Amino acid sequence: MKEKHYGDFAQALVDWFTAHGRDYPWRRTTNPWAILVSEIMLQQTTIATVLGRYEAWLAQFPTPAALAAADEQTALRSWEGLGYYRRVRALRAAAIAICEKHGGTFPENEGDIRALPGIGDYTVGALLSFAYNRPAPLVDANVSRVFARVFNDSTPIDSPTGRKRHWQLAAQLVHPTNPRAYNSALMELGQTICTTGSPTCLLCPVRAYCTASAPETLPVKLPKKEITALEHWDIWHLTESGLLMEKQPGGKRHEGMYRLPRRSAEELADLPHLCDQKYTVTRYKVTRHLYLAETATPRRGECFIPLADLPTTPMASPDRKLVEKYIS
Ligand code: SF4
Incomplete structure (x- = not known):
């Protein structure tokens, strides 16, 4: 895709998402705490499982202060069924930091968000765009797959060069006024249409900009280490x-x-x-x-x-x- 088409690409995604985006509880809120909880839950748990737990969990811990005040055992018990308990420990550590350093109010400044325990580049991008509608880049496996295909790029997506390139592209492409819808759209495109294996290009809202010659062969990954x-x-x-x-x-x-x-x-x-x-x-x-x-x-x-x-x-x-x- 040529750089002059970046704006049209982003707008096509936003338009598609506005008409067809899936409705999830975490997409109905701009509360950064609720968004952080959803992002942490979704890291290693399926959407279907998270849907069954998300609202009840937030009712138990509606604010960082509520989780910070709970002892670790209570927090761990609340996470049962979601697995990977280190996530709730990290969430609780972030809640405690929000209370101690920001008086219980979720920080808006990127540096302050980045300094919270357990928060990486992806989560920073998710919080800035979904909660604050700020044009922040966001790359996950779905986004990387879409980028590799749209740009017909066979650089391994898990190589340092591939990662750097995709984060740069994400920053260049993000929609300037509706990054919330754009980042959601990009991930949803990878989940539903530009899927692993054979993508459904006929239904793709950005096929006019896609340069993939053999999309089913992309993305390329580094050879797996011997087991x-x-x-x-x-x-x-x-x-x-x-x-x-x-x-x-x-x-x-x-x-x-x-x-x-x-x-x-x-x-x-x-x-x-x-x-x-x-x-x-x-x-x-x-x-x-x-x-x-x-x-x-x-x-x-x-x-x-x-x-x-x-x-x-x-x-x-x-x-x-x-x-x-x-x-x-
Ligand atoms: S046209 Fe096909 S390969 Fe290209 S982004 Fe759309 S779904 Fe993916």
Whole structure:
């Protein structure tokens, strides 16, 4: 697309969105707190799940002050079913910062928003455009796919060059007077028409500006790193004192977090097998073999976590899933 068409491209998207944009509760508000909550919820949870929880959650915590005043356990419980609990911890940290540094009023200044805990470039763009209707760039996976196709660009979208280019384009293209509708439109185009695989170009509101010669081949991503298989043998040892867990020492990826204690396969050979858990972490495909231990002597770094403390005990999601599965 030529630069002289940028304005027409942005206007075509706004017009399309005005006529066909989907109606979500977070699109009916300009309250920055409500918008931040929706953006955090939508990061790793489907729209359908968020729709079922969003309004009730906001009724419980209608302001940053309401969440800042809640203890961490209450906040974590409110997030049940949404997963990835570090998000509600980050949201609570942002709420506390808003109360401590801005008297409970959501900041409007970009620098102040950026300084809030857990807020990255995407969320800054979302808050500035959706809450304050300011022409701020915003790039997510959907936007990157649209840009790669419209500009027929085969630079890997997850490379530093690709990312930089798309953020620059987003800043150049954003609609000057209706960035709220424009940014929503761009993301919605990627979700509904310019989708992964084969896009529905016949229905596309910006096909006149699109230069993709083979859109189904775009976007290009960097080659995936080779996956390495890993196996671990862990124990599940639950007593009246609580669940035996190991605190990760400094220098480890999950420093300060807890996990189920690790043993060698030989040590567990005679114990009942509880389950196998499979998950992927970065480039590792992990299989965890979990065994039921009726007795176990805590080793260095291991301790019993009382059941009541488990919801607020920091642990990686595979451990959290097992705790939630076996301790209701
Ligand atoms: S014309 Fe097709 S490839 Fe181009 S932006 Fe529209 S949907 Fe995507």
